[in-house]
Amino acid sequence: MNGSQVPSTTVRRLPSYLQALLSAQVHRQSVVNSLQIAEMVGSNAAQVRKDLSYLGEYGTRGVGYDVDALVAHLIRWLGIEEHRNVAIVGFGRLGSALQGYAGFAERGFRVVAVLDDDPDKIGRPFDGHVVQAIGDVEEIFSAANVDIAVLAVPAAVAQSVTDAIVAAGVKAILNFAPTRVEVPDDVVVRHADVAAELQVLAFHLSSLERRAND
Amino acid sequence: MNGSQVPSTTVRRLPSYLQALLSAQVHRQSVVNSLQIAEMVGSNAAQVRKDLSYLGEYGTRGVGYDVDALVAHLIRWLGIEEHRNVAIVGFGRLGSALQGYAGFAERGFRVVAVLDDDPDKIGRPFDGHVVQAIGDVEEIFSAANVDIAVLAVPAAVAQSVTDAIVAAGVKAILNFAPTRVEVPDDVVVRHADVAAELQVLAFHLSSLERRAND
DNA sequence: CTTTGTGAACAGATTCACAGCG
């Protein structure tokens, strides 16, 4: 009774397949097989074929996958045929770094709004827009048609800001705050905690060290 | 034949347990049970107990887990009893945002070096240090005793910079570039691709939209 | 009586291996 028939592990890999195919496109390759894709993303051929088969039958037996066609299919599945509108909530160091990241456009996203609650930051210009007040989130989000909110605020206010974002109707949130946020069932949240990633790496380092001290 | 006996899924959850316990500490709670931890991190009691049991028997039956003791154990397992030394490689927007992130210290990390290859950036001061040349990575890393490198450079140079980092002896890399980097078996890499996270969210949005159009 | 720690059952994801198709 899984809502989607595509396993979540597969979904997490789709972006890397798209990246690999785009780079094949740049190299003027018109067809790739599952093994070539696998090598590009660091996986194996069976995994790639199984993953792609969840989306449909896009390959040709004996040949492989047409690069342009598969790119188009992946873009459709990821729902980025049209650019998705992203709002950055929190214009601190991280928020402003994300706002200025040039790579979003070519990955299917457009930053259409930046919000903060600091009066000193509100009104500050970026790319022909200005930073707006978090208090006005509802009007801002519906005017700008925001699909995804990127949460780059301090942990202490993450939940209350999330509540406001959710009330404004956003269904997808990327949370950079080092804390869990509670949302209704129909809202998807992904967590991007840099320090947690470093801690996972630190665990591996200390495993190595433990093994060395035998 | 798994090197470590702790499942990788468990390792990824350990940072959230630590965060939950630290917040319990702040609330002056001296004991927590598995259900309370589960609620704080958005999991379930059985999962929490199983995960913690991989590390040892740190609970008391009929009571729960001593918060201070478990915090200490988690910190040991994560290998952050002493701060880990982090180098930021690439002093663009993201690199400088990460360099200035105040939260690292309390999560067990210290930024001990920042590197870039742009002559305009080399020599620029930060926190009493200065940005150094990527070309000098070997000397810089051994002098500063770097444990983890955070890669915040453009995709085009990610592999060559990685090769230099690895040659300098680093065994753990957090890669923000939207491309895979190849490393020897004894080096751990984690990938933090913001646009890929957004694409996963976009997939969920388009699933919702597909379901709505039935 | 409560809550851990853990085998056993279950669910989900990966890999194998080959039938099916171009």
Place this chain on the structure above:
DNA sequence: CGCTGTGAATCTGTTCACAAAG
């Protein structure tokens, strides 16, 4: 023939349910 697509086998992770411990 070569490579995809996919059932079946395997492996990994999660959940259940209860004996063991305080």
